[in-house]
Amino acid sequence: MTEPRFIPLPAYRRYPEEEMARRASEFYEEVRRRRTVRHYSDRPVSRAVIEDCLRAAGTAPSGANRQPWHFVVVAEPEVKRRIREAAEQEEREFYRHRAPGDWLEALAPLGTDEHKPFLETAPYLIAVFAERYGAAPDGGREQNYYVTESVGLATGLLITALHHAGLATLTHTPSPMGFLNEILGRPPNERPFLLLVVGYPADDAVVPDISRKPLEEFATFV
């Protein structure tokens, strides 16, 4: 058994209560401005910004600290084109045949369909993969834990970091997404989790007129 090693908690900051309240409220004001965007500008985005946002994502807590995520950042137009082609093929099936009526009804307020031009317009697609198992030092399989939860937490941080930097995102989940392994050359232990579209919103971007639940509806204090 490996013995645990401990260090004093590094870099923790305790704020005076007033400042804490102000920070909490300001953060909420910042994140509530985030909207999922489906209309993108082709304006380039600095790779260094994407790298920092990925570093932020990589600070997420994970089961047994396995950090079971891998992010593939796609900027190459030909690769984006192939991803769009494969995604639209799946989406056509979804919207025309696979989706049950109640699912289509639930999506109706969003106005989505099988056309995904943003997969080529936006400067970056970030394919998020979940490492179902890792490689042990002896070449065998190393079990990962709470993989979906861990990758979800990292992706949430990534979306928040990108928003904080002034970029728009779209959480896109073509289903099934196996084509991402093939196009991006990822190994079979990595399960595609979602595809994040990243860039500046188009000048004429519009978003669905939908609202968020008030706190009382989604939180209970006992």
Ligand code: IYR
């Ligand atoms: N993957 C499809 C359908 C879709 C599903 C859900 I759940 C959404 O919140 C939005 C869309 C698409 O991307 O169009």
